[in-house]
Amino acid sequence: xxxxxxxxxxxxxxxxxxxxxxxxxxxxxxxxxxxxxxxxxxxxxxxxxxxxxxxxxxxxxxxxxxxxxxxxxxxxxxxxxxxxxxxxxxxxxxxxxxxxxxxxxxxxxxxxxxxxxxxxxxxxxxxxxxxxxxxxxxxxxxxxxxxxxxxxxxxxxxxxxxxxxxxxxxxxxxxxxxxxxxxxxxxxxxxxxxxxxxxxxxxxxxxxxxxxxxxxxxxxxxxxxxxxxxxxxxxxxxxxxxxxxxxxxxxxxxxxxxxxxxxxxxxxxxxxxxxxxxxxxxxxxxxxxxxxxxxxxxxxxxxxxxxxxxxxxxxxxxxxxxxxxxx
Amino acid sequence: xxxxxxxxxxxxxxxxxxxxxxxxxxxxxxxxxxxxxxxxxxxxxxxxxxxxxxxxxxxxxxxxxxxxxxxxxxxxxxxxxxxxxxxxxxxxxxxxxxxxxxxxxxxxxxxxxxxxxxxxxxxxxxxxxxxxxxxxxxxxxxxxxxxxxxxxxxxxxxxxxxxxxxxxxxxxxxxxxxxxxxxxxxxxxxxxxxxxxxxxxxxxxxxxxxxxxxxxxxxxxxxxxxxxxxxxxxxxxxxxxxxxxxxxxxxxxxxxxxxxxxxxxxxxxxxxxxxxxxxxxxxxxxxxxxxxxxxxxxxxxxxxxxxxxxxxxxxxxxxxxxxxxxx
Numbered sequence: 001x002x003x004x005x006x007x008x009x010x011x012x013x014x015x016x017x018x019x020x021x022x023x024x025x026x027x028x029x030x031x032x033x034x035x036x037x038x039x040x041x042x043x044x045x046x047x048x049x050x051x052x053x054x055x056x057x058x059x060x061x062x063x064x065x066x067x068x069x070x071x072x073x074x075x076x077x078x079x080x081x082x083x084x085x086x087x088x089x090x091x092x093x094x095x096x097x098x099x100x101x102x103x104x105x106x107x108x109x110x111x112x113x114x115x116x117x118x119x120x121x122x123x124x125x126x127x128x129x130x131x132x133x134x135x136x137x138x139x140x141x142x143x144x145x146x147x148x149x150x151x152x153x154x155x156x157x158x159x160x161x162x163x164x165x166x167x168x169x170x171x172x173x174x175x176x177x178x179x180x181x182x183x184x185x186x187x188x189x190x191x192x193x194x195x196x197x198x199x200x201x202x203x204x205x206x207x208x209x210x211x212x213x214x215x216x217x218x219x220x221x222x223x224x225x226x227x228x229x230x231x232x233x234x235x236x237x238x239x240x241x242x243x244x245x246x247x248x249x250x251x252x253x254x255x256x257x258x259x260x261x262x263x264x265x266x267x268x269x270x271x272x273x274x275x276x277x278x279x280x281x282x283x284x285x286x287x288x289x290x291x292x293x294x295x296x297x298x299x300x301x302x303x304x305x306x307x308x309x310x311x312x313x314x315x316x317x318x319x320x321x322x323x324x325x326x327x
Numbered sequence: 328x329x330x331x332x333x334x335x336x337x338x339x340x341x342x343x344x345x346x347x348x349x350x351x352x353x354x355x356x357x358x359x360x361x362x363x364x365x366x367x368x369x370x371x372x373x374x375x376x377x378x379x380x381x382x383x384x385x386x387x388x389x390x391x392x393x394x395x396x397x398x399x400x401x402x403x404x405x406x407x408x409x410x411x412x413x414x415x416x417x418x419x420x421x422x423x424x425x426x427x428x429x430x431x432x433x434x435x436x437x438x439x440x441x442x443x444x445x446x447x448x449x450x451x452x453x454x455x456x457x458x459x460x461x462x463x464x465x466x467x468x469x470x471x472x473x474x475x476x477x478x479x480x481x482x483x484x485x486x487x488x489x490x491x492x493x494x495x496x497x498x499x500x501x502x503x504x505x506x507x508x509x510x511x512x513x514x515x516x517x518x519x520x521x522x523x524x525x526x527x528x529x530x531x532x533x534x535x536x537x538x539x540x541x542x543x544x545x546x547x548x549x550x551x552x553x554x555x556x557x558x559x560x561x562x563x564x565x566x567x568x569x570x571x572x573x574x575x576x577x578x579x580x581x582x583x584x585x586x587x588x589x590x591x592x593x594x595x596x597x598x599x600x601x602x603x604x605x606x607x608x609x610x611x612x613x614x615x616x617x618x619x620x621x622x623x624x625x626x627x628x629x630x631x632x633x634x635x636x637x638x639x640x641x642x643x644x645x646x647x648x649x650x651x652x653x654x
Contacts, residue, residue: 086435111439117469145439146355
């Protein structure tokens, strides 16, 4: 009986191997080289792993679900490549981003190619449910675009409410994770109740994951983070932290936050000052607590399906893993 | 009995109406406003019209094919929005391009949204063949990306062969038109022979269309063209004209062409000089002849299916229309 870590590592290796096969072509070089570079950039492969764990939890055929797992990882990487262009981020996972290593046009086209390859793998999933999961996949892609649009619109606003923020990350981050869990359940011939439960599990996990990401931007060890420290603060992103702080600051703190929002560029010292402000306002503690709440929600969503012989141990282990992540 | 022009106009109106319904959302504004702007930009709607004419030729249900027709038009406009970013084109159909009117990020995301909406419509096509046409659609999207990558790679090369050029436009332009004709035939429950015949028809039409596009870049009335006159020459695009001229120029002409390729930026006077060179080398006449050859190929491809009661009159009328276009 393999441990959870061994299982994860095994799935991750299988996914990486299948991704390699999914990008078999070499030419045109200007299209496939940046695509390979992106897909070989490492990462946790959280999304395809989640899909496979959902299949397994409902006793489905994990190997048959592999093309769908590859598809969600390709789609996720498409969003990273295009988001990095829009955010003008120079590093990702400790390496130069595609538009930085090549140029914007190459990155733009590589992203488009990743979407195409994602659909190619998805539609080749051998299952009576292929059309259904493809429609879900597409609705998630629309949500991803809407979430990214909202994220960018929020950059120039200082009055973003917590509800607006939560709606944005639900689309931009949580939707893809709920899609993975949902697709896994559907491919495993789950009942509608099981599919719905796993959808809620994935979404709650995704909400926790994004708020944690917001936190790690200023609390993680930059070496482990693989991207610029305080990058969200520099870009004035409306993260959980900033939105919470703006709504809970006293008059003096609020003035300091507005000053920061209305001036640019942001210096290193200012990043640290904003972090101190977040701490003072109680925002960091609140974010930690929100992460825990969403993880509890995810765990609770599994209760009804446990009674009908679903094997939810690994899905619970995954929550533990996410809770403890350092980058 | 409506004339061909009346039929085209009717189809075009129906397509525009269905596109409007396909983009029902208003927010996020930064996503849907540029998408609506793009789709309301006019254009010939050649691709969806071709799809509907193919359905009709094989006595299929034209209304049932409408979502697929909308999907190909959305996909085509996605390529325009992203290509305009890469080519840095400021105008399209006589209006500012999306990245010019907003910015690169908005155009990038609007293009991504158009792909998502294309798949949403495609997958909602009610037909037993939806999965099959979705796989074809995806393989065409991959070809579109590869064709665009080749087009860009060719910009920095002066040794592009005619075969390489033809392979590039087959992917970048002809593939989408062959997809339309093929999808129409499949949706109309055509036989494999009919599907293959219409695929060849669409591909040949597409090859003719692109070579004609290359010609119109320097022969059309700029007011009708809706984009910059000589834009291909300014960008040193390896068009039919340039590739042919480089291979058929005498020593003096070749030197002049290489001089133009190795210096920038290109002035208005130089565009006219290059056009004169193309004329002198016999390139313009050769392009006109290539267009005619591909249109004949398209017409001939219909012969075998005419014998089995396909109504090919409109498909032939479409060839006439393409042959006579001015912009």
